[in-house]
Amino acid sequence: MAKPGRPSTISDVAALASVSVGTASKALNGSGSLRPETRQRVMDAAARLGFRPNAAARALNEGRTYTVGMITTDSIGRFSIPILIGAEDALGAGRMSVFLCDARDDPIREEYYLRTLLGRRVDGIIVTGRRSQARPPIAADQPVPVVYAFISSADERDCSVVPDEVGGAAKAVEHLLAVGRRRIAHVTGPEHHHSAQVRAAAARARLTDDGLDFAVPALFGEWSEQWGRQAVSLLLASGTAFDAVFCGSDQIARGVADGLHAVGMRVPDDVALVGFDNWSVMALACRPPLTSVDMDLEGIGRVAANLLLAAINGEPAPGRHTHPCRLVVRESTAAPPGLAPRP
Amino acid sequence: MAKPGRPSTISDVAALASVSVGTASKALNGSGSLRPETRQRVMDAAARLGFRPNAAARALNEGRTYTVGMITTDSIGRFSIPILIGAEDALGAGRMSVFLCDARDDPIREEYYLRTLLGRRVDGIIVTGRRSQARPPIAADQPVPVVYAFISSADERDCSVVPDEVGGAAKAVEHLLAVGRRRIAHVTGPEHHHSAQVRAAAARARLTDDGLDFAVPALFGEWSEQWGRQAVSLLLASGTAFDAVFCGSDQIARGVADGLHAVGMRVPDDVALVGFDNWSVMALACRPPLTSVDMDLEGIGRVAANLLLAAINGEPAPGRHTHPCRLVVRESTAAPPGLAPRP
């Protein structure tokens, strides 16, 4: 087994097996032509010494490091984590290791990390971060492939993987229609936020397809429970009846749920509720548990990693790739007792 | 600037500056004795080619990779992230890069990652993960220093950095006493969970110091809002009056807050509330915002990283290091109007 002290080298193995280093290398890699007996002797020696080939030495003549860099532009947060996990998963399967870099929305740090990664000769780079707008490309003409995950590059030719928010919002509305709701309101984040805009527009478009519109014009605010509670007051003040609220985030939805309870309206009997993000802490703690749109961030991470691997192997897939959202149905949109779902 | 294509090597730089590679190396590292003019010529050439020294080549003869591995034993979660950020921060300052490995509570994966990291000749390893018990050492006799963060190694001689949960619980109780509460209840997670036990015992011990005890014996359940709500019913059913609840987590605290509201008890006027974790999503969304014990996970990550750096530099600090918790006071423990805080 491995002993503490200097890790053993292939020379140690060769010496122990009484062969040259070249032969030892061939034995360990299954290349060259050696007698099975010799091969075995080398393998045994390697096992006895706990030999692990030095990755740096390998990288040196192979020209590949089997390493990728992952830069999160904003600080590592709730959205980056699942992406990170997904990517790490897909890359680990390809025997690649991940360098984690947290750029914290600081261009200086980003530049520093980029240079570090290139110095380490990573085979590729994944850029991720909270998504509000497409971001400027990390730097022009990198010597290695770059894939953007969740966030997208402003340069259309760069490879980005983003959630299909349009599809997700449409699914949410479709589901509400399917459970018989017609007077649907929408409460979401700040109007200047890309996701808020896109989701609102997509939801409305889906309603239009059925000849409907929001019961009340979309309410833009912030991504907080607080705002969700406030929004309920605004909805009630509008005087318009509504039987469902599609929310731009689970946090908002939870606030809405609280607000509705406070005035004695029942979910889902009086008002059905759909959130966005499927953030389990929120969606499951909500009473009743919240139906929500899941962007499958882990899937996005995996896809991004696989696109990166493909690019590293010389098959780049430039352009913006959208990844489907899925709807996770829970009790907050259960059909009220007397109301049959639409056929 | 860097051109896409093969990254330039020191030979390229040397050729462009019309010197030998050895001289180029000396010029770039400020070693040897060279004419300032020559030095400058090399620097210019390097800049023009966007030269970045190959880290693998450097690692090869320096014997150090300026790289550490970070293994999260459970899946990367809410607790690992701040630790990760703190460690990454401290290590980045030391020009080290971090390999991220997600072992998902799977010993096979853990073993695989460990071997990978050793193959990459990392200078050290940080092991982290959700904390329920001390864990078995990652493997005996590693050739590189290992530091455990948050989680701790069962081997006392290993270097671990853990939150001072005892001190944290004591601070929570002390604060409640300071704002005039005397009938304190405790609602926490599962009894078999190490943190639940430790916090409960420490809180009780602190009460004993003042000649008090829990108003109601500690309630063990699970780490969920749901349980917090249930616990309120149990507290009320006990028939014992209480003017404060110290909760084992912010999620539980939020459940308790909800439960109290539901029966018309006011926070903090009737009952003061303290949580644990200071998980901002929970603590701030709670109404009113929640006073909570902060384990300073980011600080733990930083300390662990610095201990690792010290160990790498030949100054190991074996043993279990506790890191202080701090109490973040918010409105849930504001002194009720008519009640002056204890002097």
Added chain:
DNA sequence: GAAACTTAGGCAATCGGTTTCCAGCAGGCT
């Protein structure tokens, strides 16, 4: 004017593996 000394910069070994080329030896064939 020559010896001693300083200085600038080249040469080559080194780190740990991989890979190509080649030598030596055994066996088969004519």
Added chain:
DNA sequence: AGCCTGCTGGAAACCGATTGCCTAAGTTTC
């Protein structure tokens, strides 16, 4: 018996950078 072929395994170049040693100048000194 001699030649050819095939199988083994060794020697050495190479990847990119660092560093110690050494030499060829130029400078100082007697």
